[in-house]
Amino acid sequence: MADAVLKQKKDLYKVLDTGFVKLIDFMGGDQNAVDSARVSFGSVSKGEALDRKLIEYLLEHGHFSPFEHSVFQFHIKCPIFVARQWMRHRIASYNEISARYTQVKDEFYAPAAFRGQDKINRQGSVRSGGLDQAKMLAVYDKAIKASFKAYQELLEAGAAREMARMVLPVAQFTEFHWTINARSLLNFLELRTDSHAQYEIQQYALAIQRIFSEKMPWTWQAYSKLNEKKNP
Numbered sequence: 001m002a003d004a005v006l007k008q009k010k011d012l013y014k015v016l017d018t019g020f021v022k023l024i025d026f027m028g029g030d031q032n033a034v035d036s037a038r039v040s041f042g043s044v045s046k047g048e049a050l051d052r053k054l055i056e057y058l059l060e061h062g063h064f065s066p067f068e069h070s071v072f073q074f075h076i077k078c079p080i081f082v083a084r085q086w087m088r089h090r091i092a093s094y095n096e097i098s099a100r101y102t103q104v105k106d107e108f109y110a111p112a113a114f115r116g117q118d119k120i121n122r123q124g125s126v127r128s129g130g131l132d133q134a135k136m137l138a139v140y141d142k143a144i145k146a147s148f149k150a151y152q153e154l155l156e157a158g159a160a161r162e163m164a165r166m167v168l169p170v171a172q173f174t175e176f177h178w179t180i181n182a183r184s185l186l187n188f189l190e191l192r193t194d195s196h197a198q199y200e201i202q203q204y205a206l207a208i209q210r211i212f213s214e215k216m217p218w219t220w221q222a223y224s225k226l227n228e229k230k231n232p
Contacts, residue, residue, distance in 0.1 A: 013207035016200060018107055018173060019077045021207040023215075028070025030055060030218035033182070036066040056222040070182040070216065074208070079109040081170040082201050089191075091184040096176035099165040104151060107173040108144045113137075115199070124196060144171060182216060186223060 011023035034051040037058055045051055058066060078086070087094060114136045116128030147167050154164035180188070189212065191197065192205035213220040 011211060013210065015203045015207050016078070017109055019079070019109075019204070020075075021204055021211070022075040023072060023211050024075050024177070025073035026071070026215055028182070030216050032070050033058070033066040033216075033219060036069045037063070052218050052222070055218050056225070059219070059222050059226050064183045067183040067186070067219065068181040071179060072182070072185060072211070072215070073177065073179045074211075075175065076178055076204070077173055077175045078204060079170065079200065080172050080174050082198075082204065083174050083176065084170070085198065085201050086178075086204075089180075089184065089188050091187075092178055092180035094176050094178055097174060099168075100160075100162040103155070103161060104148075104165060104168060104172060106148055108148070108169070108171045109173065109200070110141070110144075110171075111137075114140075125198070144169065182212075182219065185212060186219075190227075 013021045015021055031045065031051065034045060034054055037054060038045070046054075058064070076083075076086070083096070113127075113133050114131055115125035116131055118124035118126045147169050150167045151164050154167065155161065185208070189205055189209050192201050193209060194202075197205070209220075
């Protein structure tokens with residue numbers, strides 16, 4: 001699954017068709033979390049070995065507030081249906097491109113294949129070899145093209161952008177800036193890299209996971225070690 005994420009250049013990962021994850025700003029880091037924790041005791045850094053042990057202790061015992069002082073800001077481009085799942089993570093700040101102010105581009109997510117409905121997990125899907133992929137992809141492509149054509153015709157007829165957009169599907173790509181602290185980001189990664197998360201949002205979470213591990217390696221290693229202990 002991780003190989004679906006391609007690192008194009010520093011802090012930018014291409015995801016899905018024309019989507020991407022780009023880190024545009026970062027404040028803090030592992031040492032910042034350590035210093036924020038030690039200030040409670042009027043203390044300072046005690047060297048890398050002890051500082052890394054402190055991070056492990058904080059995560060293991062649920063002392064998460066020191067990680068709130070490290071902040072990531074991303075530029076995200078993803079299909080609208082992915083964005084709507086994403087924005088369920090409310091302890092963050094979002095600013096999204098508006099189809100009221102800008103004309104929508106002809107950019108829609110095209111899956112490589114359709115998955116079947118999971119009969120056990122009602123909200124999930126499973127890979128299925130019994131589906132008529134050619135037929136499904138043709139139906140999908142036809143619907144996407146028809147909706148965008150209708151959008152263009154409505155604009156040409158004088159409809160406001162805010163109303164013409166109503167015919168567009170949730171496969172349309174959108175863009176937003178997302179600012180989130182490291183504590184909340186770990187929660188996002190735990191939920192969205194899980195095997196039960198939808199495949200498409202998993203790909204974005206995997207890209208963000210790589211960025212997190214590069215920017216806060218001590219925290220990520222400690223977090224991963226803790227998860228291995230919980231789920232041997």
